[in-house]
Amino acid sequence: MSSSDSILRLAIQKKGRLADGSFELLKRCGLTISHGKDKLYARVEEMPIDVLLVRDDDIPAFVADGASDIGIIGQNVYDEQRLTGDADLPEEPEMRLGFSGCRLCIAVPKGEGYDGANWLEGKRIATSYPGITQAWLKDQGINARTVVMNGAVEIAPRMNIGEAICDIVSTGATLDANGLMPVETIYRSEAILIKSPHRLSDAKQAVFDSLLKRIRGVQDSRE
Ligand code: PRT
Ligand code: ZN
CATH class of the missing domain: 3.40.190.10 (Periplasmic binding protein-like II)
Incomplete structure (x- = not known):
């Protein structure tokens, strides 16, 4: 052998x-x-x-x-x-x-009148996780586009690349520093x-x- x-x-x-x-x-x-x-x-x-x-x-x-x-x-x-x-x-x-626990969250700019998943209908979501995001959207019965970004996803709303993002969150500090707030936890990882x-x-x-x-x-x- x-x-x-x-x-x-x-x-x-x-x-x-x-x-x-x-x-x-x-x-x-x-x-x-x-x-x-x-x-x-x-x-x-x-x-x-x-x-x-x-x-x-x-x-x-x-x-x-x-x-x-x-x-x-x-x-x-x-x-x-x-x-x-x-x-x-x-x-x-x-x-x-x-x-290495973390979660995948949908986040939107602070001050947006987010009132539930329907808010995302027809919107663009910037993410490095289009597969997991689309699976969740399908489950919710929502049509939204995912825009794939391989890094710096949190800058997408400011650059008008997406109205929302879906990214990994652990403490939430990165979202906060970029004027974003988490609105849905769609996935938990370890x-x-x-x-x-x-x-x-x-x-x-x-x-x-x-x-x-x-x-x-x-x-x-x-x-
Ligand atoms: O170089 P290589 O390709 O090997 O590494 P990488 O840069 O692709 O991955 P790495 O090391 O950053 O993450 C590896 C894995 O760790 C991820 O796939 C997750 O399973 C897990 N993990 C746990 C995290 C985090 N916590 C995390 N906080 N991965 C990324 N982050 C990033 C997140 O992308 C965001 O930018 O940290 C930021 C958010 O953190 P908070 O604390 O500000 O919310
Ligand atoms: Zn990697």
Whole structure:
């Protein structure tokens, strides 16, 4: 058996709002990783696991393709790619991990007479999450256009790109600083563990099972 058949590959975010929680989880699992700042790979010392350090947006496709066996990703990014991307992703994550929590909110300029979801009828909503936003609009029976922006969504109303936005909110400070107020919470997210739909070799499956056991142990000790 070649080593690539027995070493489990885990993709995590290299740097950002998921990275700290992901490294912390591994540490609490009793796993040490040697990780150079500019490296793409790190190796877990205690178990045959290679850690791929990448941009979060790339993780679902890596896992769908089997380039990585498992990954840690924000549920928001996962569901958006599931709804709008072409990767073949299972509907249910393997496990919810409880960190990097946030919500997706519709927000409008302060002082707008927002009086419920019908206010959005016929309007333009700027967002990086057109899939999740349109799914919610459909559920509400509302027709509105989504205008896709990949960053700085909060400036859209001022630039007259949209009458409303739908973006990630955690403290609400960003909305407030931009003269916006949240009016609907349409989605709640946290970090999730996802697994490739491709069958793992027996050796990898055994490593995965013992990793899951360690993660469950960490989560039980928190409750
Ligand atoms: O470089 P890379 O592509 O890997 O990272 P990224 O910049 O795409 O993502 P990153 O690290 O910012 O976020 C990764 C994931 O963390 C997101 O997909 C969410 O699942 C989760 N998360 C948790 C957040 C936040 N909290 C958050 N506050 N993601 C983004 N934000 C941003 C939000 O976009 C807005 O600009 O923070 C701002 C709002 O924060 P408040 O506190 O002002 O409300
Ligand atoms: Zn990203």
